[in-house]
Amino acid sequence: MGFVTQAKDSAPRAVVSLSSLPVEAQTAQRLIHAGGPFPYSKDGIVFGNRERLLPRHPRGYYREYTVQTPGSRDRGARRIVCGGQQATAPEACYYTDDHYASFRLIAQ
Template identity: 70%
Template sequence: MLRAATAVTGQALRTGCAVLLSAVYVLSAAPAGARGVPPVAEGVEGYATTIALQELPPQGRTTYALILQGGPFPYDKDGTVFGNRERLLPTSKRGYYREYTVKTPRSRDRGARRIICGGLQPQQPDACYYTSDHYSSFRKITP
């Protein structure tokens, strides 16, 4: 009798694990908006999430000013090409987007905050986007 109960419990456990793994797979394959992740930048799949320049953290406003004046930037990666691999920003040719670090107080590394700007002239971007969660979501910066 104990052996039969153990077999049923083991089967229930395997079934439960399979259901859980299936749910994790489905959620990870879903678009960002469907996963409960904050909406992405304006112009992408109908979302219109923005942030006013004045709403950026002070370090973000400093980074934005440095972008418009062409630097100098505190991090070597600042101004490098952003590949948009997450495909959360409007699709453009490689080299269109550039990333810049927004310093995070008390962080030992570059932290998770970035400004991504798109345009052919880095000092005169067509649009800039802020992410506070290392590319999981973006908000278009409005002046």
């Protein structure tokens, strides 16, 4: 799973390597860096961080992307949330497989 690191203004956070994530997450991460095309119309929308599990930043800093779930009839629970000024060059990306209940920092 990875080791734990301390974020500047939040609780300890697990770190995960991209290669250890499901292949669908790896594909989504490649699409993020390429600027799309994304399979879902909601991909790239602003993520509000209402759960306050990610480091605090101004609204609009985070964007969310769907990680496809094989066999799911909807978007499922898996997402990548990236933060930064440039969508194709995020400063940090986080993976959640439980619809925002927890996040793991994706090691770059």
